[in-house]
Amino acid sequence: MIKNVAALLKAFQEREIEAIQRSGISHAPTIGAQYEGMTGSVLKMMIPQELELQVVSGFVEGVDGTLSGQIDGMLVRGSGTPIPGIQ
Incomplete structure (x- = not known):
């Protein structure tokens, strides 16, 4: 039973992990990207927009x-410096 926001986010995370496992993909970098995407999605739901924080990947x-x-997931404020050739 979902009684608070933490339980809601945990339930969402568990559902996404099951979807990743059902995908049948065995390519390790793709699985890593799936988990990174799922983790970023959960974090984005948790961060109040008024804090102007972003979940990004890149370099420090x-x-x-x-x-x-290369850092797979960072919580940052601001836009940073774009990497040429990457959106």
């Missing part, structure tokens, strides 16, 4: 201009 740029490895 250090103060010296160096880039981190």
Whole structure:
């Protein structure tokens, strides 16, 4: 039984995980993308819009201009720097 928002989000997450498993896809990068997409969707539902936060993937740029490895999911404020050739 769903009694609060946390239980609602958990139920949504469980339904999405079942859909991923039923898809029959065995390609690891695609499965990873499915889980990342599902996690991002759940997080987006949880974050109040007035906070102006986004769930994104990309790289973190250090103060010296160096880039981190690719980060699958980050909670950020602002638009960042677009990567050429990627929307």
